[in-house]
Each structure stands twice: as C-alpha cells, then as structure tokens.
Amino acid sequence: xxxxxxxxxxxxxxxxxxxxxxxxxxxxxxxxxxxxxxxxxxxxxxxxxxxxxxxxxxxxxxxxxxxxxxxxxxxxxxxxxxxxxxxxxxxxxxxxxxxxxxxxxxxxxxxxxxxxxxxxxxxxxxxxxxxxxxxxxxxxxxxxxxxxxxxxxxxxxxxxxxxxxxxxxxxxxxxxxxxxxxxxxxxxxxxxxxxxxxxxxxxxxxxxxxxxxxxxxxxxxxxxxxxxxxxxxxxxxxxxxxxxxxxxxxxxxxxxxxxxxxxxxxxxxxxxxxxxxxxxxxxxxxxx
Amino acid sequence: xxxxxxxxxxxxxxxxxxxxxxxxxxxxxxxxxxxxxxxxxxxxxxxxxxxxxxxxxxxxxxxxxxxxxxxxxxxxxxxxx
Numbered sequence: 001x002x003x004x005x006x007x008x009x010x011x012x013x014x015x016x017x018x019x020x021x022x023x024x025x026x027x028x029x030x031x032x033x034x035x036x037x038x039x040x041x042x043x044x045x046x047x048x049x050x051x052x053x054x055x056x057x058x059x060x061x062x063x064x065x066x067x068x069x070x071x072x073x074x075x076x077x078x079x080x081x082x083x084x085x086x087x088x089x090x091x092x093x094x095x096x097x098x099x100x101x102x103x104x105x106x107x108x109x110x111x112x113x114x115x116x117x118x119x120x121x122x123x124x125x126x127x128x129x130x131x132x133x134x135x136x137x138x139x140x141x142x143x144x145x146x147x148x149x150x151x152x153x154x155x156x157x158x159x160x161x162x163x164x165x166x167x168x169x170x171x172x173x174x175x176x177x178x179x180x181x182x183x184x185x186x187x188x189x190x191x192x193x194x195x196x197x198x199x200x201x202x203x204x205x206x207x208x209x210x211x212x213x214x215x216x217x218x219x220x221x222x223x224x225x226x227x228x229x230x231x232x233x234x235x236x237x238x239x240x241x242x243x244x245x246x247x248x249x250x251x252x253x254x255x256x257x258x259x260x261x262x263x264x265x266x267x268x269x270x271x272x273x274x275x276x277x278x279x280x281x282x283x284x285x286x287x288x
Numbered sequence: 289x290x291x292x293x294x295x296x297x298x299x300x301x302x303x304x305x306x307x308x309x310x311x312x313x314x315x316x317x318x319x320x321x322x323x324x325x326x327x328x329x330x331x332x333x334x335x336x337x338x339x340x341x342x343x344x345x346x347x348x349x350x351x352x353x354x355x356x357x358x359x360x361x362x363x364x365x366x367x368x369x
Contacts, residue, residue: 105344168352173335173360203340205349 003068012085013071020068023054025086026078027123030097030115030135031059040081048074058132059096060086090261092122092131092251100137100154101213107137108198108213109154114240121244122251128258128267131251139197146229149264150250151218152243155196156211157236160187164208174203196236214238217246219276220265228265233277234284242284249283292350292363295323300338301330301359308334309341312364316347319366324350327362335360 005015012025026041033041041061045053050065066074075085086094095118098104100111115135122133135152136143145151167185179193180200189200196216201209215237221230237243253276258267268276298315300308312327319325327342329335339349339362348365355361 166351168349169354170339170349170352170362173331173352174337174340176336199336199340203343205339205343 006089008071009089010087010091012087013066014062014088016064018065021064022066022068022071023062023064024066024074025056025088026061026063027084027086027094028060029095029119030099030112032112033061034082037081037083040078040083043081044074044077048077058094060094087124090127090129092125092127092133095119095123095133095135096143096148097135098137098143100135104137105202106140107154108156108196109137109215111135111137111143111154114152114243117240117244118247121247125251127251127255128260129263131254131264139195144223146218146221147223148221148230149219150247151221151230153216153218154213155216155236156198156201156213157196157238158189158194158198158201159210160189161208161210162186164206166206166208168205170203170205171200174199212238215243217243219250219280220268220273222263222265226263226265231273233273233280237284242286245283245286246280249280253279292324294326294363295319297326297328299328300334301328305333305337309338312338312342313345316345316364316366321366321368323366325364325366327364329360329362331358331360335362338362
C-alpha cells in the first residue's frame, strides 16, 4: 500500500531519513503544555519513540522515531491524554508567544490569550505556503515578532497625567529612547521617538500616565533560506477586534493572491506591498 | 517640595546590575516602615532600572535628585515589612 506522506505531513508526522520513521510534531500554542499533557507525551515517547523528545525552534514538541505501523495507536493514545498532533506543510503553523502580561512584568498585552485566539481562528488553515504567527508582549521582543509572516508586538500608548505627577524625573531616565523631557514641572513626550515600550509608566512612582495597551503588527517576515524582517504598515492598533480584522484581511489576501509554494513575503514583492497596504488599511479602519 | 527626613543613605555606584537593586533592597530592609532612604546611583542602567524595581517592591518613590555629576539620589519611603 502506498503511504500518503503529504497527508501524514499535514497531520504533523515528519518523515525522517530513517525509513518508516517519523518525528511527530504536537500541537502547542505559545509553548504552553500542561503537566498532564507532558505525562502523556512522556509515556508515548517511552513506548513508541526512543525515550526522548525534541523541543522545536518554534516552541513545539516533536517525538522522534515513531514507527509507521504505530501511527494510529500513537494518535489514539495522545488524544486520550489531551494531546493533539501538529501540522507541517503549506498551512498555518504553530502560533508562538511569550508569556506576556500574564506573568511577565514587562508584558503590555496578554500574549498567550491572543495566541490562543489566533490558533483557534487559523491553525492548520490550508494556504499556498506555510504561514507563521508570532506574538510578543513588549518591545523586548523575546518572541521575535518580525521573523513571522504575521508578527504581533504588544505596546502601550501613554498620556501624561499632570495632576498625579510629582515631577521626580524617573520616567525621563527610564525612557531608553530619549523621548521624554521635563521642563518646569511639565512632561513632554516626543511621539516620533516613543516606541510604546511603556517603561515610563512602569517606573512611575505615582502612576501619572494614562495607558492604552495595543498591538504593533509586522507583515511578511521570514528567517529561513531568505532573511527578511516583517514590515510595519499600520499605526498602533488599540483593540483586539481591529487586530483580528487585520489578521483576517492578511490571511485572505494571501489565500487569494499567493501562488503555490510562494511564501507570503514573495507574494507581497510580486503583487506589490502598496497594494497589500491598501487592503490592511481598510481592515484597520473597518471599511469594507 | 518639603525636605525629607532621611534616615539612611546607601551608595550603589560601586556595584553593577543586579547587585545595584539588591544592595538598595537590603538597605531598605534595615529601615522601619515610613522611614526614608536615599539611594546614590550612577547614570545609565542603574537610574533606568532601579527606580522601577523599587516601585515594583511596593515602596514609595518621593524624588529623584540630579546631582549634575553623573549621579542621582533616589529618595524612597519604605512601605510594608
């Protein structure tokens, strides 16, 4: 019987160089795996693999040396333990994320929550090439947003609250962009220099900032055979609904305009980034 | 701005991150609640980060004094035990 390798690949079974052996990719979101899932993974790796797992470069788990004959049994055992298989090939891949505001003092957004929403909305969607989402909680960019086809970076917009300010000047020093000046008790923020990192707010002893969390999106990044930083085409996005509208428009644009085996940045180069920019600007503004 | 009744001072210009914060934290632990510490720190990384760390520990920052010699004095009121 002929083996349908592309169907296996779509289901996360990565063909190894060793005949009839597969490295099984698991479904993860933002690198989060429960202790219970880990126990299941451990048992499967012991019984059906070679007693180890591989942590992938995109926060996933693979169990190498799964035998062709065991695939159905392995899937059943994983499903029983609440573990789903991942995907490979031309579709939406694992959504990566840092821990963001849920745990990290620097986090401007709940990156994991957003990753879960993006995963629920797009994971495994068939496209002309792989498509990667990554979410990072702040300008520290631990999750390397710009490497992704669609990268999201959390940030804050700040507005000075004069009546709460004691004029201590801590924010002036905390700002790494030199965007803040304090003169005669008044704070001025240079919007051109501000990168929305929020260090001013976090260091402020009297919480003298009005803060709006939001997202900065980059499009068309890749970090494999080609190296390209995703480009930021839109202003700061202040709500999740707008962000998801922009994500929808991006995926739909790629589905409609991409050629087989053409990565998103190549589509943007061929079709023209300005054409795409018009599309995402409309989505940003909520226009049909 | 009223003068502060400074109880103690600590110089953290002789150490580097993260010991800058640790030294300041230890000095704060020696004080009683409500007492005021002056932390002498260098420009650059210490003044970018130490005030934020002090705030995150729950203490109250009262003032950052620029000594105009590349050093600052952060005036902190101890909050909580």
